[in-house]
Amino acid sequence: MAVLMRRAMSGWGRTNPSSCEVIDVDRADIAAVVAQASSRGALARGLGRSYGDSAQNGGGLLVRLGGTAADIFLDPDTGVVRVGGGVSLDDLLRVVVPRGWFIPVSPGTRSVTIGGAVASDIHGKNHHVDGSFGNHVVSLTLLLADGSTMVVGPQQHAEIFWATVGGMGLTGIILEANVRLLAIETSRCAVETTRHDNLDSLLTEMSDGDEHYRYSVSWIDLIAKGRHLGRSVLSRGDHAKLSDLDARAAGDPLRYGPRQRISVPPLVPTPGVLNHASVALFNEGWFRHYPARRASVEGIGAFFHPLDGVGAWNRLYGRLGFVQYQFVVPFGEETALRDVIERLSASGAASFLAVLKRFGVGNPAPLSFPSPGWTLALDIPARSKGLASLLHDLDRVVLDAGGRHYLAKDSHTTPAAFRRGYPRLAEWQTIRDRLDPGRLWCSDQARRLELVDQAIIRSSS
Amino acid sequence: MNNAFGEAQHIVLLGGNSEIGLAVVRALISPATQTVTLGCRSLDKGAIVAATVASDTVTVDVVHFDAADSAGHQPFIDAEVAKHGDLDAVVMAFGVLGEQSDFDSDPVVAADAVTTNYVGAVSSGLAVAKQFRRQGHGVLVVLSSVAGERVRSANFVYGSSKAGLDAFAQGLGDTLAPLGAQVLVVRPGFVHSAMTKGMKPAPFSTTPDVVAARTVKALRAGKHTVWVPGTLRFVFGIFRHLPRAVWRRLPLG
Ligand SMILES: Cc1cc2nc3c(=O)[nH]c(=O)nc-3n(C[C@H](O)[C@H](O)[C@H](O)COP(=O)(O)OP(=O)(O)OC[C@H]3O[C@@H](n4cnc5c(N)ncnc54)[C@H](O)[C@@H]3O)c2cc1C
Numbered sequence A: 001m002a003v004l005m006r007r008a009m010s011g012w013g014r015t016n017p018s019s020c021e022v023i024d025v026d027r028a029d030i031a032a033v034v035a036q037a038s039s040r041g042a043l044a045r046g047l048g049r050s051y052g053d054s055a056q057n058g059g060g061l062l063v064r065l066g067g068t069a070a071d072i073f074l075d076p077d078t079g080v081v082r083v084g085g086g087v088s089l090d091d092l093l094r095v096v097v098p099r100g101w102f103i104p105v106s107p108g109t110r111s112v113t114i115g116g117a118v119a120s121d122i123h124g125k126n127h128h129v130d131g132s133f134g135n136h137v138v139s140l141t142l143l144l145a146d147g148s149t150m151v152v153g154p155q156q157h158a159e160i161f162w163a164t165v166g167g168m169g170l171t172g173i174i175l176e177a178n179v180r181l182l183a184i185e186t187s188r189c190a191v192e193t194t195r196h197d198n199l200d201s202l203l204t205e206m207s208d209g210d211e212h213y214r215y216s217v218s219w220i221d222l223i224a225k226g227r228h229l230g231r232s233v234l235s236r237g238d239h240a241k242l243s244d245l246d247a248r249a250a251g252d253p254l255r256y257g258p259r260q261r262i263s264v265p266p267l268v269p270t271p272g273v274l275n276h277a278s279v280a281l282f283n284e285g286w287f288r289h290y291p292a293r294r295a296s297v298e299g300i301g302a303f304f305h306p307l308d309g310v311g312a313w314n315r316l317y318g319r320l321g322f323v324q325y326q327f328v329v330p331f332g333e334e335t336a337l338r339d340v341i342e343r344l345s346a347s348g349a350a351s352f353l354a355v356l357k358r359f360g361v362g363n364p365a366p367l368s369f370p371s372p373g374w375t376l377a378l379d380i381p382a383r384s385k386g387l388a389s390l391l392h393d394l395d396r397v398v399l400d401a402g403g404r405h406y407l408a409k410d411s412h413t414t415p416a417a418f419r420r421g422y423p424r425l426a427e428w429q430t431i432r433d434r435l436d437p438g439r440l441w442c443s444d445q446a447r448r449l450e451l452v453d454q455a456i457i458r459s460s461s
Numbered sequence B: 001m002n003n004a005f006g007e008a009q010h011i012v013l014l015g016g017n018s019e020i021g022l023a024v025v026r027a028l029i030s031p032a033t034q035t036v037t038l039g040c041r042s043l044d045k046g047a048i049v050a051a052t053v054a055s056d057t058v059t060v061d062v063v064h065f066d067a068a069d070s071a072g073h074q075p076f077i078d079a080e081v082a083k084h085g086d087l088d089a090v091v092m093a094f095g096v097l098g099e100q101s102d103f104d105s106d107p108v109v110a111a112d113a114v115t116t117n118y119v120g121a122v123s124s125g126l127a128v129a130k131q132f133r134r135q136g137h138g139v140l141v142v143l144s145s146v147a148g149e150r151v152r153s154a155n156f157v158y159g160s161s162k163a164g165l166d167a168f169a170q171g172l173g174d175t176l177a178p179l180g181a182q183v184l185v186v187r188p189g190f191v192h193s194a195m196t197k198g199m200k201p202a203p204f205s206t207t208p209d210v211v212a213a214r215t216v217k218a219l220r221a222g223k224h225t226v227w228v229p230g231t232l233r234f235v236f237g238i239f240r241h242l243p244r245a246v247w248r249r250l251p252l253g
């Protein structure tokens, strides 16, 4: 069995680390390892791509499953893949794309595990058409707090299944999943890009046109102000058909081999290199790079995972790290959306391109984030002046509009604000507590937002 | 838990009536803050200041805490954790200045001052550290003083207790850093507070609010030491290296 090692761990934003025992385990050992957890509890950790404190457990145990291509079994007839909970989407794509299949939902990075994808019920650019990751899961094998395993799905133990989808690892460890894939003819995407000079033009175009595209996302320059507020590039498309490819590409239509081109070294100066000036310069150049309208055929990597071309880019933010802020507000609350964008732009915070997209209907999971409306996600250096109070203000605007925040990104909000956004929390807690009466599963985020009953955690901490 | 900006949910002040300590606590309070515990040797005095800290979103608890009672420190911390969960930020602000002339005439009074300033800091600091280790995070602010940086004959008992405290806090910080916890040593010069009331201000004198603002800024920047005002760092950088014969004759009061 692997040895325990105490380490400071943080999320992708590298903001508030805590130290805990981190252990890499095989599926065969996992129940025995978890049984040894102290009163600080245990938690599964994937690839640590959640931005805040979702995947850390101060003073407790963090369990990493690991997983390789050997844990991937594709049924070519049904397109359902059985895959280990610790396998990354990167490994999965390398196996299934050349065989004509694609993951049903892709986040902005391939460095996410199946366990993390289910636990955060992740969404992609196709939410308005296909929903979130949980919608495509046929079944899960879950390690429960008592050491037993249980197979759950929308048809069996549905309540437990939906509590696990979006449940942030707090119902148990996802050992394996059966996921229904999407059939593709080629590994390219047919993409249309349009440039918009302001927010109104963008919102109108997205509202009117998104339904004609499987994938749709826009990038907004949050530094632009005044009549350029909300200037943006909208990119929409679908998987290319064979007929969309030129003769050369058509010769090997499912070729797939994304590469990381460069990596950021560990020694970035403390304040980072992303400040208002450098970000403004980047955003300007990026906006000018796009013509008013463009149609192109792109690889999966370029279309879905542009940031994966640069390794460890989170280091660019320096030692104090950065926060990602993501929320959704219902359709009809465009004023709130504009209000948030205006406040961010006026604050002078050095925010890189913000991502805006439209969500379709949500799923039955009580803690699933997506619900119909506009979702905006952006990165800001944590050291930005006044940022903490700005975000508390933005929380209020979002919640007053009937919106909410994404746990996989959150690192600052309060238990009260979280409860306003997720009125079904108590329902989820009842199911969770029944599965784990001794409060084995815990995370720093669960402590901060009081997701798991505090009375019991406290008496044992 | 502290959030991404280091905003604490649960704050504990040891020496709950300290003017500087309260200023630091007020500066630490944010929309994320839920509970502040004031550890006071006098519950009556504590109740009065509690009212000035409490708000719609912040509950204030006043709990008996005597820095000179080392045996009580671990139970104090355990009870605190049982009641309010993880210790996110602890501010250690108790201390007595005393009069050197009183110490000279009654060595037991001097020993009592040292017991509070140094011994009490060791036992309460280690109890806090134990919980930080258990929870894997936490920040501790220790109010040291420039008086410990180069000890003056005019208040060398106090100065020596602060020198000991300062060294202890640095060592504690180095031990805890790899475990995800932070210790910030604050070295103010003369601060206008209850402690210095009626005394002639030394050069570079400052206020509790300035100390508090600088402390919070240093905490958020992940620093281990902060001088208030900052100039004192350079002044004492020189003082430190003065030969004893020169230092002894300096007219520093
Ligand atoms: C560049 C970038 C782009 C992103 N784009 C998107 C996007 O477009 N859409 C989106 O929805 N998200 C996006 N994310 C967020 C990311 O998809 C989620 O945070 C995801 O959960 C990360 O997976 P992980 O494997 O790194 O999990 P971790 O970050 O390690 O863990 C996240 C949570 O999942 C739980 N968990 C992990 N493994 C298991 C398991 N085996 N069993 C049970 N629980 C488990 C953890 O306990 C934790 O609560 C992006 C992140 C980055 C860095």
Ligand SMILES: NC(=O)c1ccc[n+]([C@@H]2O[C@H](COP(=O)([O-])OP(=O)(O)OC[C@H]3O[C@@H](n4cnc5c(N)ncnc54)[C@H](OP(=O)(O)O)[C@@H]3O)[C@@H](O)[C@H]2O)c1
Binding pocket: B014, B015, B016, B017, B018, B019, B020, B021, B039, B040, B041, B042, B045, B065, B066, B067, B068, B092, B093, B094, B095, B096, B097, B116, B143, B144, B145, B146, B187, B188, B189, B190, B191, B192, B193, B194, B195, B196
């Ligand atoms: N003021 C300065 O110029 C200055 C400069 C550098 C460093 N400091 C340090 O900063 C800290 C705070 O000082 P301050 O200026 O805020 O003075 P203060 O208001 O007098 O605070 C000191 C506090 O310590 C408390 N205390 C003393 N003995 C105690 C004991 N045995 N148990 C519990 N509490 C005890 C006192 O409680 P009671 O209210 O019950 O007496 C008092 O509230 C001290 O450590 C001091 O040495 C002060």
